[in-house]
Amino acid sequence: MSQKLLISAKEIDIILRRLACQLIENHTHFRDTVLIGIQPRGVFLADRIKRILLEDYQVSDVKLGYLDITFYRDDFRRGEKTLEANKTQIDFVVEDKRVVFIDDVLYTGRSIRAGLTAIQSFGRPEEIELLTLIDRRFSRHLPIQPNYRGRQVDAINREKVKVHWSENEGEDAIYLISS
Amino acid sequence: MSELSVNHLLGIKYLNKGDIDLIFETADHFKEVINRPIKKVPSLRDITIANLFFENSTRTRLSFELAEKRLSADVINFSAASSSVKKGETLIDTVNNILSMKVDMVVMRHPNPGAGVFLSKHINASIVNAGDGAHEHPTQALLDSYSIREKLGEVGGKKIVIVGDVLHSRVALSNIFALKLQGADVKVCGPKTLIPKYIEKLGVTVETDLKKALEWCDVANMLRVQNERMEISYFPSTREYTQQFGVNKKLLNTLNKEIVIMHPGPINRGVEITSDVADSNQAIILDQVQNGVAVRMAVIYLLASKIKQ
Numbered sequence: 001m002s003q004k005l006l007i008s009a010k011e012i013d014i015i016l017r018r019l020a021c022q023l024i025e026n027h028t029h030f031r032d033t034v035l036i037g038i039q040p041r042g043v044f045l046a047d048r049i050k051r052i053l054l055e056d057y058q059v060s061d062v063k064l065g066y067l068d069i070t071f072y073r074d075d076f077r078r079g080e081k082t083l084e085a086n087k088t089q090i091d092f093v094v095e096d097k098r099v100v101f102i103d104d105v106l107y108t109g110r111s112i113r114a115g116l117t118a119i120q121s122f123g124r125p126e127e128i129e130l131l132t133l134i135d136r137r138f139s140r141h142l143p144i145q146p147n148y149r150g151r152q153v154d155a156i157n158r159e160k161v162k163v164h165w166s167e168n169e170g171e172d173a174i175y176l177i178s179s
Numbered sequence: 180m181s182e183l184s185v186n187h188l189l190g191i192k193y194l195n196k197g198d199i200d201l202i203f204e205t206a207d208h209f210k211e212v213i214n215r216p217i218k219k220v221p222s223l224r225d226i227t228i229a230n231l232f233f234e235n236s237t238r239t240r241l242s243f244e245l246a247e248k249r250l251s252a253d254v255i256n257f258s259a260a261s262s263s264v265k266k267g268e269t270l271i272d273t274v275n276n277i278l279s280m281k282v283d284m285v286v287m288r289h290p291n292p293g294a295g296v297f298l299s300k301h302i303n304a305s306i307v308n309a310g311d312g313a314h315e316h317p318t319q320a321l322l323d324s325y326s327i328r329e330k331l332g333e334v335g336g337k338k339i340v341i342v343g344d345v346l347h348s349r350v351a352l353s354n355i356f357a358l359k360l361q362g363a364d365v366k367v368c369g370p371k372t373l374i375p376k377y378i379e380k381l382g383v384t385v386e387t388d389l390k391k392a393l394e395w396c397d398v399a400n401m402l403r404v405q406n407e408r409m410e411i412s413y414f415p416s417t418r419e420y421t422q423q424f425g426v427n428k429k430l431l432n433t434l435n436k437e438i439v440i441m442h443p444g445p446i447n448r449g450v451e452i453t454s455d456v457a458d459s460n461q462a463i464i465l466d467q468v469q470n471g472v473a474v475r476m477a478v479i480y481l482l483a484s485k486i487k488q
Contacts, residue, residue, distance in 0.1 A: 068208065071220035071480075082182040082484040085208040121217035 001179050006161070007151060009172035012133075015150040016045075019131060020052040022148050023100065030062050032126070033098045038115050039068040039086035042103035044165040045133055049102060065090035067101075069114035088118075095123030100148075104163040106132040109144035134161050134174065183481050187306040189295045190315035191356035199360060203325055205477035206470070213249060213472055223252040226483050229277050231287045232309070233259040233270075233294075238444055238468060239309050239319070243286050246475035252483075255282070270294065271301050278304055283486050284479065287311075305482045313347050313408065319443050320353030322474040324361060326467045327398055330439055335362035340392045343402030343424060343451050346373045347409065350443045351402060355381050368392040369402075369424055372413040389424050390433070398439040401426060401451045417450060427453040431461065439463055 007015070027033040030053075037046025043066050053059040070085040101115055112130060119125065133150035139157065153161055153176070160177040164170075183198050212220055228247045232240055240256075247254045257277065274285060284305040287295055292314035299306045310316040324334050331337055339358050345351040345367045358365045365383040367374055374385055386392040393399055404420065414420045426440065440452070440462040448454050456462060 070208075071212065071222045076222050077225075077484055077486060077488050082481060084181045085205065087208070088211055117221070121212075121215045121219070123216060 001177060003162075003175040003177045005173060006153065006176050007174040009166075012172045012174065015133065016048055016052055017056065019133075019148050019150060020049055020057060023049070023053070023131070024057060024059065026129075027098065027100075030059055032096070033100060034063040034065065034092060034094060035100050035102055036090070036094075036115075036119065037064065037066045038101055038103040038111060039066055039070075039088070041105070041163065042101075044168060045104050045131075045163075046102040047167075048165075049131070063092045065092065067115055067118055069111055069118050072114035072118045074110060074114065090122055093123060094119060094125050096126050097123075099125040099128045101128060101130045103130070103132050105134045105136060105161050106130070106144070106146055107136045107139050107161075109140045109142035112144050113142050133163060136161060182485060186482070186485055187295070187299045187308075188317050188478055188482060189299060189306060189308050191317045191320050191353045191360065192315070194317075194360070196360050199321070199324070199357065202321055202474065202477045202481065203328060205481060206325055206473040209249075209476040209480070210470070210473040213469075213476075219249050219251060221251045222480060223247070223250040223483050226250075226283045226486070227253040227255070227281060228284045228286060228479070229274075229282045230254065230256045230309075231274065231277070231285060231289075232257065233287070233289045234310065236288055236309070238471070239288065239316075242468070242471040243307075243309060243318075243475055246472050246479055247286075249472065250476055250479060250483075252284075252479070255280075270298065274298060274302055278302055284483060305486055307478060307482065310349055312349065313352075314349050315353045315356075316349040316443075317353050317357075318471070318475050318478060319350050320357040321478070322467055322471040323350075323354055323400060323441060323443065324357050325474050326441065326463055326470050327363075327439070329466070329470065330463055331397060334358065336364070337398060338364045338366070338396045339398045339400060340366045340368050340386070340396040341400045341402065342368045342389065342392065342426070344373045344404045344413075345369055345378070345402065346375050346413075347405040348402050350400075354400060355383055359383075366392055366395065370414050370420065373404075389426070390430065393426070393430070393434055393438060396438055398441060399426065400441040400443070402443070403445065403447055403451060421450050425449075425451055425453065426456050428455040428459070431456060437461060441467060444468070 037043035050062050050064045066089045068086040068088040070083050129147040131148035132146040135149045135152045162175045164173045166172050286307045286309050288309040289311050292312035294311045295306050295308035327334050341351050359382050368386045442464045
C-alpha cells in the first residue's frame, strides 16, 4: 500500500476559506440556512466551515447538525459486516429551510442519496445543496453533483482518497492511497 | 465489535457482554430515530417477520410489531387462539407452513420453556424469543438494563433487587443473566415459596425482608404475581402478600435514599405496587415501555444484518 500527498494543509486552508466565501455569497445571513454534516467524516469539514464562518467572517448563529445515513443505505446485508451507525444530532427544524449537506469526499453519490432520504424524516426542506471537499469525478453511480466543490480528483476505483483532519488524525492533509 | 455473536436471540445466557453493549449502542441510535417527526427507517424493507404468539401478550406483541414496522419490515401476525394449532398441528408444521411463505425472521412467544431453542434447530430462519414459559424473556431483560443504564449511567456496580414471584418469572431469570453479565450486584426478594431452590448458584443473594432489600438497592424491579401459572397456593392471601412484599409510598419514604422503581407490566395496582408509587417520578415504568421499542429495533436490525441474501 502506498500513499501520495494530494493536497497539503496550506492548500486545504485556502480551499476551506473559498468554500466558506461561496456559501456566504449564496446564503448571506444564513437566517433560513442550516448546515448538515454527513456522518462520520463530513462532520469534521462541517465543524471547520462553521468555525471559519464565525471567526473569519463574523457569521454567527449558523445552525449545524449531524446526519447519520446508516439506516438509509442501499447496501444493508450486501457486505460482510453489519453497518455501524453514528450519532444523528439535529436540534432545529429543517422544514422550509435551505439545507447544505457537507461531506468530505463525493465518490459514488450513494451516501448523498441516502442522506436525501434521511433528511426527509425531519421535514421538507425548501432546497438541498451539497458542499464537498473532494469530488471524485468519473466515479459517480448516481446523477448527483456538488454545488460547492473544493477540488476535483481523478482516481481509479481501487484507489482511495483519505482526508486527514488535525483534530482527528493530527494533521490536515489529503492523501491518495493505492493498494 | 460490530456484529452479534449469535444468529438468534433465544436467551440472555447465549449472549456475551459485547453483544449487550452493541445492542445498547444500536438502541441509542434507534431511540433518536423514534423521536423524529417521521419515525421510520427503510433498512429492513426486504425482510419479512412473523410474530407467532402461542401465549397472550399485549405490550410485548405491540412493541415488537411497532419495532418491525419502524424498520420497514413486512409483518405477519399469528396468535394461537385463532389458528390451526387448535386443530392439532405441531409447532414445526405450523412454523414451516409460515416459512414457506418466505419469512426471514420469527418472533415467538410460547408457553413451553425451550420452544425457541427447539425451533432454531429445525427451521431456517432467525428466531427471537419473546418469552418461553417460565424460562427466558431476553428482550424484556435488555430493555430493563437499557432503562437502568439510561437512568443511572451504567449497570455495572449497581445494586438491583428483583422482588416478587421469581419462581414463575422468565423476566427474573433473563434479568439475572443480563445484570450479572454487566457486573451488577443482584438480590432476589419474595416469599420463600416463590424463590427457586439453588437460585444462589446464579450468583444472586436472597432476602426475605423487603425493607432490608430496598435499603440495600439502587433499583427495585417489581414482578407481578403470576396467578395463571400457579396450580397450588404459594402464600396465604393476596392481602398478606401485599403487606409483606408490596411497595407503597409510605415504605419508600422510610428509606434514606431515592431508589428507582421498575415493573415489566402488566401492573396489578395495589398488589405488588401501589398507584402512588407506579405513577411517581421514582418509577420508570413508561420509560421501560418506550425503550422497549428501541431495544427491539436494535435486536431485529442486528439479527437481520446477519441473514444472508
